Amino acid sequence: MNDPFLDMKEQLFAMQDPGYKAFHEKLIPTVDPSRVIGVRTPALRKFAREFAKDPRKDAFLKDLPHTYHEEDNLHGFLIEKIRDFDSVTEALDRFLPYVDNWATCDMLSPKILKTDLPRLYEKILEWIRSEHVYMVRFGLKMLMDHFLDDAFSPETLAAAASVHSEEYYLKMMVAWYFSTALAKQYEATLPYITENRLEPWVHNKTIQKAVESYRIRPEQKEFLKTFRIRKTR
Numbered sequence: 001m002n003d004p005f006l007d008m009k010e011q012l013f014a015m016q017d018p019g020y021k022a023f024h025e026k027l028i029p030t031v032d033p034s035r036v037i038g039v040r041t042p043a044l045r046k047f048a049r050e051f052a053k054d055p056r057k058d059a060f061l062k063d064l065p066h067t068y069h070e071e072d073n074l075h076g077f078l079i080e081k082i083r084d085f086d087s088v089t090e091a092l093d094r095f096l097p098y099v100d101n102w103a104t105c106d107m108l109s110p111k112i113l114k115t116d117l118p119r120l121y122e123k124i125l126e127w128i129r130s131e132h133v134y135m136v137r138f139g140l141k142m143l144m145d146h147f148l149d150d151a152f153s154p155e156t157l158a159a160a161a162s163v164h165s166e167e168y169y170l171k172m173m174v175a176w177y178f179s180t181a182l183a184k185q186y187e188a189t190l191p192y193i194t195e196n197r198l199e200p201w202v203h204n205k206t207i208q209k210a211v212e213s214y215r216i217r218p219e220q221k222e223f224l225k226t227f228r229i230r231k232t233r
Contacts, residue, residue: 015039028101036069048077065098076108099134144177148184179209
């Protein structure tokens with residue numbers, strides 16, 4: 001069967017940087033190295049701007065799963081160009097179950113989502129209840145990106161804390177969320193640490209990341225350190 005996107009893949013390989021491929025493979029250990037072409041992000045974003053004009057674009061967005069990691073990233077960049085809230089969330093619902101690494105997940109940030117935060121919050125609650133690791137991670141990242149400033153509410157902290165998983169990239173995301181919450185909403189977030197509301201690994205990782213943050217005051221860091229959970233034999 002002929003591949004309708006063969007020429008596109010050939011263009012991606014023409015942009016291959018072997019050194020970057022070797023480097024990037026180490027950053028995304030969940031991805032089979034044979035799926036990584038090795039295209040630098042600025043070059044891929046430029047390519048996405050051109051491919052967005054290709055009449056095959058919509059067919060490409062439906063052609064899941066993709067063969068290469070860069071095709072996944074290209075897919076994400078194309079989703080970001082959609083200018084309708086419902087169309088973006090539908091595209092995300094189709095795509096996120098096929099995401100297999102933190103890098104592709106975290107680069108996704110469609111601007112249209114912030115135009116309707118109440119609807120986005122309801123969608124986030126769906127995503128974080130998903131069985132797909134990177135759909136949950138994406139939901140948490142959207143919670144972190146859009147609901148820790150003017151749209152903050154204590155219930156958003158509870159939503160993030162409701163995610164329980166043994167998956168490393170989900171535990172790390174919850175810790176990243178809560179360390180950012182400490183930086184932005186310290187008083188509201190602090191009870192999650194002082195009252196041990198998070199799982200021990202997430203609890204300690206949150207404190208570690210908060211201590212490493214330049215946005216948290218030195219005296220706050222020293223206080224947080226006193227709540228580290230020590231490992232027992």
